Amino acid sequence: MSDYRPTEIEPKWQKIWEDSHLYRAIDSDPRSKAYILFEFPYPSGDRLHVGHARSYSALDALARKKRMQGYNVLLPMGWDAFGLPAENYAIKTHTIPQKVVAENIEHARTQAKSWGLSVDWSREINTTDQNYYKWTQWIFVKMFERGLAYSADLPINWCPSCKIGLANEEVVDAKCERCGTVTERRNVTQWVLRITDYADRLIDDLETVDYLPKIKAQQINWIGRSTGTNVRFSTRHSGLDPESSNSVRSKSNLLDSGSGAGMTGFIEVFTTRVDTIYGVTAIVVAPEHPLINKLIESSGDLFLDSVGTGHAPSSTDDDIINEVRHYVESAKRKSELDRTDLSKEKTGVFTGLYVKHPLTGEKLPVWVGDYVIGSYGGGAVMVVPAHDARDYEFAVKYNLPIKTVIQNVGAGFIPPSDDPIEGRINATPTLVFSDYGVLVDSGSYTGLTSEAAMTQITADLATKGLGSSAKHYHLRDWIFSRQHYWGEPIPLIHCPKCGVVAVPVDQLPVKLPEIEHYEPSSTGESPLAAMTDWVNVPCPKCGEPAKRDTDTMPNWAGSNWYFVAYVLAQKINAPTLESGDIFSANKDLLKYWLPVDTYNGGMEHTTLHLLYSRFVYKFLFDLGVVPGVEPYAKRRSHGMILGPDGGKMSKSRGNVINPDDIVRNYGADTLRMYEMFIGPFTEAVAWNPAGVVGVNKFLHRIWKLIMTSKADDDSNTDFLLNNLVHKVSSDLDENSMKFNTAVSSFMSFINEVEKTGLNEEQKETLLRLLAPFAPHITEELWHQLGHSDSVHSQPWPKYLEGVKSGAAVTIVVQVAGKVRGMLTVSAAEAGNQELVTAKAFQMPKVLDYLSGVTPGVVFVPGKIINFVV
Ligand code: ANZ
Ligand code: ZN
Numbered sequence: 073m074s075d076y077r078p079t080e081i082e083p084k085w086q087k088i089w090e091d092s093h094l095y096r097a098i099d100s101d102p103r104s105k106a107y108i109l110f111e112f113p114y115p116s117g118d119r120l121h122v123g124h125a126r127s128y129s130a131l132d133a134l135a136r137k138k139r140m141q142g143y144n145v146l147l148p149m150g151w152d153a154f155g156l157p158a159e160n161y162a163i164k165t166h167t168i169p170q171k172v173v174a175e176n177i178e179h180a181r182t183q184a185k186s187w188g189l190s191v192d193w194s195r196e197i198n199t200t201d202q203n204y205y206k207w208t209q210w211i212f213v214k215m216f217e218r219g220l221a222y223s224a225d226l227p228i229n230w231c232p233s234c235k236i237g238l239a240n241e242e243v244v245d246a247k248c249e250r251c252g253t254v255t256e257r258r259n260v261t262q263w264v265l266r267i268t269d270y271a272d273r274l275i276d277d278l279e280t281v282d283y284l285p286k287i288k289a290q291q292i293n294w295i296g297r298s299t300g301t302n303v304r305f306s307t308r309h310s311g312l313d314p315e316s317s318n319s320v321r322s323k324s325n326l327l328d329s330g331s332g333a334g335m336t337g338f339i340e341v342f343t344t345r346v347d348t349i350y351g352v353t354a355i356v357v358a359p360e361h362p363l364i365n366k367l368i369e370s371s372g373d374l375f376l377d378s379v380g381t382g383h384a385p386s387s388t389d390d391d392i393i394n395e396v397r398h399y400v401e402s403a404k405r406k407s408e409l410d411r412t413d414l415s416k417e418k419t420g421v422f423t424g425l426y427v428k429h430p431l432t433g434e435k436l437p438v439w440v441g442d443y444v445i446g447s448y449g450g451g452a453v454m455v456v457p458a459h460d461a462r463d464y465e466f467a468v469k470y471n472l473p474i475k476t477v478i479q480n481v482g483a484g485f486i487p488p489s490d491d492p493i494e495g496r497i498n499a500t501p502t503l504v505f506s507d508y509g510v511l512v513d514s515g516s517y518t519g520l521t522s523e524a525a526m527t528q529i530t531a532d533l534a535t536k537g538l539g540s541s542a543k544h545y546h547l548r549d550w551i552f553s554r555q556h557y558w559g560e561p562i563p564l565i566h567c568p569k570c571g572v573v574a575v576p577v578d579q580l581p582v583k584l585p586e587i588e589h590y591e592p593s594s595t596g597e598s599p600l601a602a603m604t605d606w607v608n609v610p611c612p613k614c615g616e617p618a619k620r621d622t623d624t625m626p627n628w629a630g631s632n633w634y635f636v637a638y639v640l641a642q643k644i645n646a647p648t649l650e651s652g653d654i655f656s657a658n659k660d661l662l663k664y665w666l667p668v669d670t671y672n673g674g675m676e677h678t679t680l681h682l683l684y685s686r687f688v689y690k691f692l693f694d695l696g697v698v699p700g701v702e703p704y705a706k707r708r709s710h711g712m713i714l715g716p717d718g719g720k721m722s723k724s725r726g727n728v729i730n731p732d733d734i735v736r737n738y739g740a741d742t743l744r745m746y747e748m749f750i751g752p753f754t755e756a757v758a759w760n761p762a763g764v765v766g767v768n769k770f771l772h773r774i775w776k777l778i779m780t781s782k783a784d785d786d787s788n789t790d791f792l793l794n795n796l797v798h799k800v801s802s803d804l805d806e807n808s809m810k811f812n813t814a815v816s817s818f819m820s821f822i823n824e825v826e827k828t829g830l831n832e833e834q835k836e837t838l839l840r841l842l843a844p845f846a847p848h849i850t851e852e853l854w855h856q857l858g859h860s861d862s863v864h865s866q867p868w869p870k871y872l873e874g875v876k877s878g879a880a881v882t883i884v885v886q887v888a889g890k891v892r893g894m895l896t897v898s899a900a901e902a903g904n905q906e907l908v909t910a911k912a913f914q915m916p917k918v919l920d921y922l923s924g925v926t927p928g929v930v931f932v933p934g935k936i937i938n939f940v941v
Contacts, residue, residue, distance in 0.1 A: 076775035078739025081852045086188055094862060095139075095190040097146035100664050106143040107665050108135045108806075109635055109704075111673030111681075112150045112197075115176035117161045120183045121721070122747065122759065123674070125731045127710045129744040130753060130811050131672050132189045136844035137804050139190070140868040146665060147190055148638035150197035151177050154205075155627025156234065156250055159558035163591055169558045170586070173200055183732060187740045188847050190864070195641035199630025203647050204637065206581035207654060208629050209563040211688060212552075213574045214695060216564065220266045223572070226551060227404075230258040235592035236556055237262065246410055257404060260596065262553040263562060263623065267687045271295050271545045273701070274686060283707040284754070287678045291686075294679050296546025300344035301530045303454060303539045305355055305427035305436065307337050339363065339427055339438065342449025342544055345459065346533070347525040350514040351477035353467065354455040355427055356420060356439045359403040360446025363438075367423060368397050392424040396440055403442035411442045418443045418466045430538040431515065431529075441466060449544050457504075464504045478509040478522060550684065552625060555598040557590035559624030567611035567618035576612050577653070582620070598622040631681060632688040635703060639665045655697035663699040670806040671704040678709055708809060711756040713747075718758045729759050741846035742768040748811035748845060767815075771849055773822055778839065778853045783831030793834055794875040796821045800841050801871060811845075818842060832857065837869045885912045886938040887921045895937075903933035912937055 089095065097105075110131045113124055135147040153173045161176075162169040177198065184191070197204055215221045228237035231248035237260055242249045267274075275295055278288050339355055357363055370393070399421040403411070410416060420441030427436050443462055444453050457467030457474040467474055508522035517525045533539025553562065561582045563575040575582055585606045590599050601607065601622040611618035637644055640658055655662065673681075682704075689703040714720060715727025722728065734743040746767040751757030796817055803814035818841075830838065835857060843850040843863045854863035881902035883895045893915050901907050909929060912918050918939070927939035 074779070076772050076849065078741060078771075078848065079736070082186070082188060082735075082740050082848045085848050085851045086185060089188075089190075089862075089864075090185075090193065092862075093194075094864060095145075095147065095192050096194060097148075097192045098144055099661055101144040103142060103144040105146065105665060106135070106138040106670075107146045107635075107668045108138070109148070109638075109668045109671045111671075111677060112152050112631070112634055113180060114155070114157060115151050115153050115173060115180045116157050117165070117172070117176060119176075120180050120731065122713045122729050122731050122734075123710075124184075125187060125743060126713055126747045126750070127672055127674075128184065128187065128189055129747045130710065130809070131670070132187075132191075132744075132847075133748065133804055133811065133844040134670065134806055134809075136190050136847065136864060137868060139864065140840065140843070140866060142867070145190075146195075146638065147192060148195045148197075148641070149184060149189070149191045149193070150195075150634060150638065150641075151180070151199065152627070152631050152634070153177065153198055153200040154559045154625075154630055156236070156556065156558070159556060159590065160234075160250070162558070168586070169590060170200075186735050187731075187744060190847070195638050197634060197637050197641050197644065199634065201645070202581045202583055203644050205560040205584075205630065206647075207637070207644065208560050208625065208633070209575075209580050209582060210577060210653060211633060211692070212560075212625070212629075213563055213577060213580070215265060215691060216574050220269065220691065221263055221552065222266065223261055224264050225259050226262050226264065227257045228260050228262065228551065229255040230260075230596070231255050235596065236554060237551070237596075258596070260553075260555075262551050263564075263621075265550040265552050265687075267550045267684070268545055268547055270687050270690055271297060271547050273690055274547075274683065277686075277690075277701050281702050281705060281707070283704075284709060287682070287707055287709060290679045291683060294547065294683060297543060298344055298546070299541070299543050300342060301346040301526070301533065301539050302340050302342055302450060302542040303346060303349065303430060303533060304338035304340050304537075305430060305454070306538070307339065307425070307427050338538075339452050340450035341452045341454045342542060343454055345456065345522075345526070346529045346539070347508075347511060347514075347517075347520075347522040348456040348459045348477055349429075349431060349454065349529060350511070350517070351456040351458050351475040352429060352436060352454040353457060353473045353475060354437050354439055355452060356441040356444050356455055356466065357423075357452040358444040358446035359400040359440055359442055361440070361444075361451045363425075364396065364400060364423070364440055367425070368393060368400065389424065392422070395421050396423055399440060399442075406442060408445060412445065414462070416443075418462060418469065420466060420470065422470075430533060430536065437472075439466075439470070447548065448546065449542075459504060459506055461504045461506065475513065476505070477512055477514050478505060478507075479512045480505055480507065480509045481521075550687075552629075553623040554626050555596055555622075556592060556624055557584075557587060557599045559626065560584070560629055561600065562621040562623045562625060564621040565609060565611060565618045566621060567614060567616060569616055570611055570613040570618075572621075573611060573613050573618070579612070584624075598624060600624070628681065628684050632685045633692070635668050635671075635685075636662065636666070636689075636692070636698065653697065655692065655695075659697070659699075662697070666699055667702055668704045668706075670706045670708065672708045672710060675709045675711070678707070682707065706806060708754070708806075710753050711751070713750065714756055714758040716759050716761060721759075734764060738764060738768045739771075739848070741771055741849050744847075745771070745815055745845050749815040751812055753809045753811055770819055770822065771846060773826065774838075774842065774846075775849065775853065777822065777826060777830060778835050779856065781826075781829030781835075783829065783834075789825050789828060789830065789834055791875050792821060792824055793837055794872055797837070797841060797869045798871040801868070804844060815845065818845075839863055840866050840869050881934055883908060883934065884936045885915060885918060886936065887918060887927075888941055889938060892917045892921065905929065905931045905933070905937075908937050912939075 108131055110127045113120060135145045139145045158169050158173050162172045229243045231238055231253055233251050233253035234248055238248060238255060243255050246254055248255055275292055275297055278291060418441060420439045423438045423440055425438040427438055429436055455463040455466060457464045457472060458476040459478055511517050511520050511525050517529060530539060530541050561584055563580060563582045565573045565575060567573055585603055587599060587603060593599055607620050607622060609618060609620055639661055640654055643654055643658060685703060689698060690701055692698040693701050715725060717727050719725055719727060731743055742764060746764045749767055799817045800814045802808060803810035839850045839854050840863060847864060850863050881897055883897060884891055885893045885895050895911055897908060922939060925941055927941050930938040930940060
């Protein structure tokens with residue numbers, strides 16, 4: 073054999089590896105375990121792409137090195153196959169999703185196998201397999217039983233084109249994430265998971281894991297924990313000036329009948345800046361605030377009652393109510409994203425109501441404005457135009473006074489104008505001072521720092537029963553219902569007598585029935601609702617006629633626990649009739665393998681997939697069925713691969729690189745090594761066809777070097793090879809992930825040794841070192857060298873201390889930090905301080921400065937010697 077022919081050797085070795093179970097992970101083996109995970113792919117019609125190959129090649133290299141280091145490695149793979157893409161593809165191709173998914177998986181599996189991944193294929197899982205989703209449903213039933221799943225009438229984002237309710241995170245720029253259509257809001261009864269119960273733990277437990285800092289930040293920001301003060305603005309006006317006009321009223325009955333956090337007689341706001349409370353000039357409530365409903369409903373009699381001052385409802389009152397009603401209706405049509413977009417103009421309407429400032433007793437007008445979100449804090453804000461940009465904008469637009477109460481420490485103080493109008497006109501948004509500072513014009517708090525004032529004011533408000541310190545989260549509960557066919561059926565039954573009943577665990581899975589019309593229905597109901605045979609079932613509790621829930625789970629459901637499923641894969645795929653749950657029955661196994669040691673995937677999954685799966689894992693921990701509170705000890709992310717033109721790869725741009733073509737033309741080893749070589753792992757990089765050719769040439773040179781070169785007596789090769797061992801060992805490591813520099817150090821090594829050649833031992837070391845990157849060529853060459861075992865079962869090469877170079881080394885000689893000359897010694901001598909000192913003392917320049925003194929010596933072996941006087 074003389075030529076490197078990847079298309080011949082690659083399939084050959086792939087088959088031998090598979091037949092010999094070379095990459096099997098052994099349950100409960102006494103070796104240390106290493107669980108290495110890449111995100112399982114969605115088997116789409118577009119097949120696996122070069123982005124998958126990037127992550128899989130790199131993680132496979134890590135796994136292979138770990139195996140050679142003596143670890144019991146688990147590198148599993150499976151298919152995340154429920155969800156809209158498959159359903160949409162099925163609709164497009166007029167093929168049932170079951171068939172589409174089976175074909176796509178078949179194809180993707182063939183692709184992945186052609187890349188020579190050291191995956192333990194005996195653990196392959198598929199989220200759409202009924203044996204798998206039985207347990208997805210089981211987790212839901214447990215959540216339901218524990219009160220973590222509840223139903224709610226919620227305004228959902230409705231995509232009129234996909235005809236589906238979307239979670240907030242599936243709406244991007246007010247458009248459907250999948251099809252780009254502008255979404256609408258609709259109220260639908262949904263199943264919702266109480267992820268907010270876990271908000272603190274989802275933040276605090278991050279301290280126990282090793283994630284890229286930006287990934288941790290994403291988790292924390294998404295949860296959005298914010299600490300501050302709830303402040304109550306009283307709606308009773310005793311002691312205030314009597315109102316002088318009809319449009320200025322104290323509708324005490326109306327307001328007393330409840331608002332805010334269940335309090336009566338108050339509007340409660342949440343603020344992170346209670347130090348600015350003396351600068352409050354209005355209150356703005358969200359259109360969804362209960363007060364607004366009451367106000368709208370109060371037209372006519374209730375309105376009359378609520379005035380409480382005996383005067384008749386005037387046309388002004390009706391005008392106000394109508395204006396508020398219109399405003400609220402138009403707000404409903406806007407998405408939350410639009411409403412909170414800082415660049416959008418703030419709008420609002422005066423409600424005709426007033427509240428009392430809790431510290432000054434001042435009368436403050438109440439407005440309704442849609443930049444306030446109904447579901448956050450108390451659904452109301454105190455408006456501090458001088459110190460909050462949004463409030464400033466609102467105040468300028470509606471002529472509300474602007475009062476400066478925080479002064480910048482250090483910087484020159486801009487005195488507040490006595491004339492609020494003038495202050496308003498002269499002010500520009502850059503004058504909004506939103507930092508902490510020192511309080512001015514703030515009664516007895518004047519002079520305090522913001523920090524001190526926040527503590528003090530919160531305490532004082534608490535004493536008066538008008539406030540308390542508070543924590544709020546931007547995270548919302550997780551809408552878990554989809555009105556679609558291609559998902560796990562929600563395992564609940566609606567009984568007219570017993571209410572909502574969970575399907576008993578021994579009756580799981582609730583199988584997704586085969587169906588003719590799986591397209592979304594225009595009613596917004598799931599297509600399952602039309603399957604009366606399937607829908608009508610006896611109630612599991614009372615036996616009376618009842619109906620199945622017809623919603624399905626979101627595409628996240630299966631990926632929430634798939635890394636747990638890999639551990640139990642054989643048991644999931646070939647279920648026995650064991651009673652009880654699969655997790656409890658296999659506690660020891662889970663304890664052995666979990667948590668995942670290194671998890672890598674796309675940056676697009678580091679917010680929600682990570683958050684959801686961490687939540688579900690914590691829930692499983694609370695059930696006592698998994699061994700820890702965090703599923704992934706380490707999380708990394710790879711950058712995207714862009715097209716050769718530097719743009720995002722897309723069919724429409726025509727810049728998509730198909731990994732199958734690379735395998736066919738150059739072989740999988742070239743694909744793998746190029747994908748690692750392409751650039752820093754975490755960065756987005758453009759595909760470069762010339763780079764592929766370069767890597768392929770490199771592999772041809774390796775082939776030639778191993779097959780033809782002979783030992784040459786050059787003592788420098790051992791030195792270079794030993795350095796290569798050092799470099800590759802530290803680059804190919806889950807803590808550094810410098811796959812690209814590892815590959816380039818192989819390339820420079822080849823440049824150095826190609827002329828001199830390698831001896832047998834050096835060849836073997838090189839092959840072992842290269843095996844994780846290019847598993848096929850190294851396996852073939854290993855056998856060509858006469859071995860009958862696998863290179864992948866060999867120990868990882870060790871870096872040897874003290875291997876010296878035969879080449880010359882230049883050492884910088886300094887006296888008192890100034891360079892006085894260069895000294896050339898052999899590599900063997902370069903680390904010897906005494907010898908280098910002696911030689912340096914023979915240099916005339918050095919002697920000039922040092923004759924007659926005994927200097928101190930600072931020696932950096934192989935680099936610098938500095939004499940200190
Ligand atoms: C007065 C104030 C003065 C505020 C100031 C800020 C600066 P985070 O950090 O996101 O929690 N806010 C409170 N509830 C809101 C709601 N439902 N919709 C919209 N905005 C709301 O933000 C908390 C701040 O956002 C609160 O602090 C409140 O404005 C506003 F100089 O209160 B602040
Ligand atoms: Zn019943």
